[in-house]
Amino acid sequence: MDNEKDNKTQQTTIEPMDKQTPWAGVHIGEECSGAEILMRALYQEGTKTIFGYPGGNIMPVYDALYTYTRKPTPWFDHVLVRHEQGAAHAAEGYARVTGEVGVVIVTSGPGVTNTMTGVADAMMDSIPIVIIAGQVGVGALGSDAFQEVDLVNMAQPIAKWSYQIRRPEDVAWAVSHAFYIARSGRPGPVVLDFPKNAQIHKAKWLPGKADKVKSYIPYPKIDSKAIQEAAELINNAKKPFALVGHGVEIGDAQEELKQLLEKADIPAGLTMLGLSVLSTDYPLNKGMLGMHGRYGTNLKQQECDVLIAIGMRFSDRVTGCLDRYAKQAKIIHMDIDPSEIDKIVKTDVAVIGDCKESLSMLTKLLNKAEHKDWIASFEPLYEVEKREVIEPAIHPESGPLLMGEVVNAVAEAAPSDTVMVNDVGLNQMFSSRYFKFGHKRSVVSSGGLGTMGFGLPAAIGATFGTDRKVCLFTGDGGFQMCIEELGTIMEQQAPVKIILLNNNYLGNVRQWQDLMYDYHHSFTHMLNPSYDSIAKGYRIAYDIVLNRKELAEKVARMIATDGPYILECAVKEEENVEPMVTPGSSVDEMKLHLNI
Amino acid sequence: MEQKFYTLLVYSENVAGVLTQVTAVFTRLQVNIESLNVSASSIEGIHKYTITCWSDANQIGRITKQLEKKIDVIKANYYIDEELFIHEVALYKISTPVLLDNPEVSRTIRKHDARMMEVNPTYSTVLLAGLTEDIADLYHILDGFKCLLQFTRSGQIAVTRSFDEPVSEFLKAQENS
Numbered sequence: 001m002d003n004e005k006d007n008k009t010q011q012t013t014i015e016p017m018d019k020q021t022p023w024a025g026v027h028i029g030e031e032c033s034g035a036e037i038l039m040r041a042l043y044q045e046g047t048k049t050i051f052g053y054p055g056g057n058i059m060p061v062y063d064a065l066y067t068y069t070r071k072p073t074p075w076f077d078h079v080l081v082r083h084e085q086g087a088a089h090a091a092e093g094y095a096r097v098t099g100e101v102g103v104v105i106v107t108s109g110p111g112v113t114n115t116m117t118g119v120a121d122a123m124m125d126s127i128p129i130v131i132i133a134g135q136v137g138v139g140a141l142g143s144d145a146f147q148e149v150d151l152v153n154m155a156q157p158i159a160k161w162s163y164q165i166r167r168p169e170d171v172a173w174a175v176s177h178a179f180y181i182a183r184s185g186r187p188g189p190v191v192l193d194f195p196k197n198a199q200i201h202k203a204k205w206l207p208g209k210a211d212k213v214k215s216y217i218p219y220p221k222i223d224s225k226a227i228q229e230a231a232e233l234i235n236n237a238k239k240p241f242a243l244v245g246h247g248v249e250i251g252d253a254q255e256e257l258k259q260l261l262e263k264a265d266i267p268a269g270l271t272m273l274g275l276s277v278l279s280t281d282y283p284l285n286k287g288m289l290g291m292h293g294r295y296g297t298n299l300k301q302q303e304c305d306v307l308i309a310i311g312m313r314f315s316d317r318v319t320g321c322l323d324r325y326a327k328q329a330k331i332i333h334m335d336i337d338p339s340e341i342d343k344i345v346k347t348d349v350a351v352i353g354d355c356k357e358s359l360s361m362l363t364k365l366l367n368k369a370e371h372k373d374w375i376a377s378f379e380p381l382y383e384v385e386k387r388e389v390i391e392p393a394i395h396p397e398s399g400p401l402l403m404g405e406v407v408n409a410v411a412e413a414a415p416s417d418t419v420m421v422n423d424v425g426l427n428q429m430f431s432s433r434y435f436k437f438g439h440k441r442s443v444v445s446s447g448g449l450g451t452m453g454f455g456l457p458a459a460i461g462a463t464f465g466t467d468r469k470v471c472l473f474t475g476d477g478g479f480q481m482c483i484e485e486l487g488t489i490m491e492q493q494a495p496v497k498i499i500l501l502n503n504n505y506l507g508n509v510r511q512w513q514d515l516m517y518d519y520h521h522s523f524t525h526m527l528n529p530s531y532d533s534i535a536k537g538y539r540i541a542y543d544i545v546l547n548r549k550e551l552a553e554k555v556a557r558m559i560a561t562d563g564p565y566i567l568e569c570a571v572k573e574e575e576n577v578e579p580m581v582t583p584g585s586s587v588d589e590m591k592l593h594l595n596i
Numbered sequence: 597m598e599q600k601f602y603t604l605l606v607y608s609e610n611v612a613g614v615l616t617q618v619t620a621v622f623t624r625l626q627v628n629i630e631s632l633n634v635s636a637s638s639i640e641g642i643h644k645y646t647i648t649c650w651s652d653a654n655q656i657g658r659i660t661k662q663l664e665k666k667i668d669v670i671k672a673n674y675y676i677d678e679e680l681f682i683h684e685v686a687l688y689k690i691s692t693p694v695l696l697d698n699p700e701v702s703r704t705i706r707k708h709d710a711r712m713m714e715v716n717p718t719y720s721t722v723l724l725a726g727l728t729e730d731i732a733d734l735y736h737i738l739d740g741f742k743c744l745l746q747f748t749r750s751g752q753i754a755v756t757r758s759f760d761e762p763v764s765e766f767l768k769a770q771e772n773s
Binding site: 152153156157160161164181212213214215216217337338339341342343 | 608612624654658664665669670671773
């Protein structure tokens with residue numbers, strides 16, 4: 001099939017730029033190399049920071065970057081990571097805190113295969129990133145040339161879009177489409193495969209500006225009938241309950257959500273990725289949903305009469321056993337992605353479209369309501385959880401240091417707008433449960449894919465997207481998966497506060513081994529290196545907390561210190577995260593204590 | 597849930613690699629494709645995939661939505677047989693000596709409205725355009741005559757009973773948006 005022909009048919013609006021003003025010496029319509037066109041296209045898309053790693057088949061692009069990252073008027077910051085996986089996760093972290101597209105440039109073959117975990121991660125969690133990868137020249141494609149890999153096909157199942165730019169004429173078109181597709185609708189990762197000939201050869205620079213792709217509807221038109229039906233269900237509800245996800249953050253609809261919740265007096269549970277949609281202390285925020293979420297918030301899903309899911313996808317970690325999930329309730333599902341409707345949970349009313357608009361439309365049709373008794377019924381369950389689980393986790397009086405108390409100490413010492421990044425495992429569950437959020441776009445976590453190693457590079461990326469404080473909670477397992485990025489921190493002086501919750505275990509798997517595999521700790525115990533020595537090697541400030549007496553003081557010192565910091569916390573080795581909806585259980589069978 | 601035989605009509609941009617994307621959706625949901633035909637549609641630059649499979653009502657809905665989620669796929673719809681005009685083409689290569697020895701062979705071919713495309717001393721080629729059942733029926737009879745040398749079929753192709761391509765309205769709406 002004919003790519004060039006396709007480009008012409010898909011070419012949409014091109015907004016002419018000022019023809020009198022040369023960009024770095026080149027006027028619109030004048031010839032320059034594909035690599036030079038890429039620089040202009042990235043600049044036009046508003047790219048400020050690029051995370052990358054050079055290599056043979058991307059050298060023409062890096063040669064152009066040499067010019068465009070120089071003072072006095074650099075177009076971009078380039079962050080040299082230490083491994084391409086780190087570049088992809090850093091771009092994710094940047095995208096999450098800014099809402100902008102994270103950009104990665106890497107070489108072909110192993111360079112780009114190393115980014116694939118990040119691509120899959122971004123797809124699962126709807127993160128807009130664009131990966132631009134070198135490739136062998138088109139003449140060598142399919143010949144098993146050095147560092148050649150069939151990238152477009154490899155990326156297709158895990159990316160929102162993947163495309164090979166075979167000619168310099170196509171660069172501006174492809175980049176504008178890549179950014180448009182990555183950031184619009186339900187965001188996601190886009191992979192551009194950029195053969196070397198297209199980087200080197202010249203073409204006329206004609207800026208592209210995509211605002212439409214004929215096969216793609218990023219913002220489906222909202223059906224007003226569905227809004228009416230949803231309003232009717234909510235107006236007649238006695239026990240309405242909202243499940244709020246990351247989609248509200250993506251849609252920047254936090255205020256619209258609050259207006260709806262407050263008008264109809266609806267309590268809300270938050271998914272792990274949606275934890276900063278509402279402030280932790282917001283009265284209608286009833287805390288995290290899911291396997292290790294809030295006790296009452298899980299139980300109440302089985303008691304509500306109308307369940308309103310907003311920008312969430314009914315992950316199996318949220319629903320527990322599907323056969324018994326919320327069968328008593330009418331389900332309203334509001335999502336921008338039609339393929340999410342009825343995928344997991346059968347919906348009574350589907351509202352498809354941008355939640356910023358649909359929430360406003362819905363709120364207008366809602367009656368002012370009060371559900372005092374219903375909302376008050378969450379309280380006794382919270383009190384039980386507080387007494388049985390929360391207080392013992394965050395304010396223990398004896399025994400070894402616990403993860404929950406470290407998280408709580410950091411949450412109390414850090415500014416309320418701090419960005420909380422976590423890795424995967426027990427550190428993720430404890431930090432999600434006990435960190436406090438007071439600002440939107442403050443959660444950076446690998447939700448769907450559960451990528452160990454995500455945390456450190458994602459936190460680095462976050463620091464390039466915000467001036468807010470960035471605190472990373474990581475375990476000893478995940479930390480070592482991308483530990484080479486300490487080099488990036490050192491070089492960039494990225495001010496990540498790393499709270500290393502060291503329990504000498506792959507703790508979450510160990511907990512499951514206790515629960516389901518007769519305490520067989522099959523390769524989950526870890527011999528750890530001296531993190532003090534590692535921190536010294538990378539010239540990063542380091543301290544260790546060995547007991548709770550010194551915790552508050554050392555956390556305060558970390559928060560007050562400028563620049564990067566590693567605070568290792570020697571936590572209890574075999575601590576379990578509770579409560580838990582054990583695999584196969586219904587959410588109302590959540591156990592406060594596992595008794596293992 | 598009850599398994600039914602579905603036909604999907606999928607329309608895509610004319611770009612490289614869409615076939616892989618389309619088939620990957622079926623693979624991921626563990627659905628075997630019974631037949632697959634790809635060709636140009638009546639709209640310039642738009643390709644049409646006719647895909648048949650056994651599935652249930654929930655799963656076929658998921659497949660269709662996942663297909664439409666692909667950026668290069670324009671539209672996907674699923675149908676049951678009654679909603680479509682469906683045909684299939686088959687070629688049967690048979691032994692000419694058997695054909696000449698047994699008059700029942702040529703009688704059977706005529707009875708099925710099949711056409712003799714080529715006859716030479718060693719083999720003959722027969723073409724049948726029709727419903728899947730007719731094609732299968734002729735296959736079994738010819739096989740019984742021990743004259744079948746080769747056999748191939750196109751997989752189903754289908755047009756809807758609507759006036760124009762089911763994607764036309766969508767494309768018009770997109771052009772005007």
